[in-house]
Amino acid sequence: xxxxxxxxxxxxxxxxxxSLTCTVSxxxxxxxxxxxxxxxxxxxxxxxxxxxxxxxxxxxYNPSLKSRVTISVDxxxxxxxxxxxxxxxxxxxxxxxxxxxYFDYWGQGTLVTVSS
Amino acid sequence: EIVLTQSPGTLSLSPGERxxxxxxxxxxxxxxxxxxxxxxxxxxPRLLIYGASSRATxxxxxxxxxxxxxxxxxxxxxxxxxxxxxxxxxxYGSSPWTFGQGTKVEIx
Numbered sequence: 001x002x003x004x005x006x007x008x009x010x011x012x013x014x015x016x017x018x019s020l021t022c023t024v025s026x027x028x029x030x031x032x033x034x035x036x037x038x039x040x041x042x043x044x045x046x047x048x049x050x051x052x053x054x055x056x057x058x059x060x061y062n063p064s065l066k067s068r069v070t071i072s073v074d075x076x077x078x079x080x081x082x083x084x085x086x087x088x089x090x091x092x093x094x095x096x097x098x099x100x101x102y103f104d105y106w107g108q109g110t111l112v113t114v115s116s
Numbered sequence: 117e118i119v120l121t122q123s124p125g126t127l128s129l130s131p132g133e134r135x136x137x138x139x140x141x142x143x144x145x146x147x148x149x150x151x152x153x154x155x156x157x158x159x160x161p162r163l164l165i166y167g168a169s170s171r172a173t174x175x176x177x178x179x180x181x182x183x184x185x186x187x188x189x190x191x192x193x194x195x196x197x198x199x200x201x202x203x204x205x206x207x208y209g210s211s212p213w214t215f216g217q218g219t220k221v222e223i224x
Binding site: 037046047048049052060061062063064096101102103104106107108109 | 117149151153159160161162163166167172204206208211212213214215216217218
């Protein structure tokens with residue numbers, strides 16, 4: 001059974017960089033050919049796809065965030081990561097990691113608050 | 117970017133009734149690459165349907181998806197108490213992948 005788990009700081013100051021990691025268990029992030037995505041959801045609102053990385057390392061980002069987003073993969077740790085720079089209060093949300101292009105497995109989500 | 121519009125915003129129904137949720141795309145979704153998710157408060161979304169009509173593993177057969185092109189439908193044949201939740205459609209046919217704004221199915 002594949003499981004995903006987000007981790008990282010729950011509080012980030014404005015203008016700083018948000019950094020989150022998704023640890024994958026129950027499967028190999030490098031040997032299985034999947035897309036791995038980050039998705040976020042502000043409180044009481046809908047879902048927004050942030051971007052994805054393929055097992056080869058190729059990435060694709062939502063144009064609305066592209067200038068501030070970097071997604072990378074560490075196959076030795078079976079993890080992939082999100083960095084979002086120059087954050088503002090508008091980036092406060094629950095951040096999820098998910099597998100595949102139809103998001104068949106999700107992490108439980110982690111709340112990140114942007115506040116001074 | 118493909119914009120997905122879900123209707124209605126809220127659906128008030130009783131257990132045992134049939135629910136029909138709509139998802140309309142601003143342009144054709146290639147190869148019917150459309151999914152449906154269910155989300156309960158405080159939980160991650162759960163995949164119900166992918167490829168417009170294929171049920172995900174473990175999803176009861178009262179959930180069915182249909183449609184192609186720009187018009188898609190999620191049908192819940194007989195609502196169970198655990199089905200009252202928010203439902204999202206999502207397309208992965210073209211980048212950026214996008215979600216609808218959601219339909220809340222509430223108990224009448």
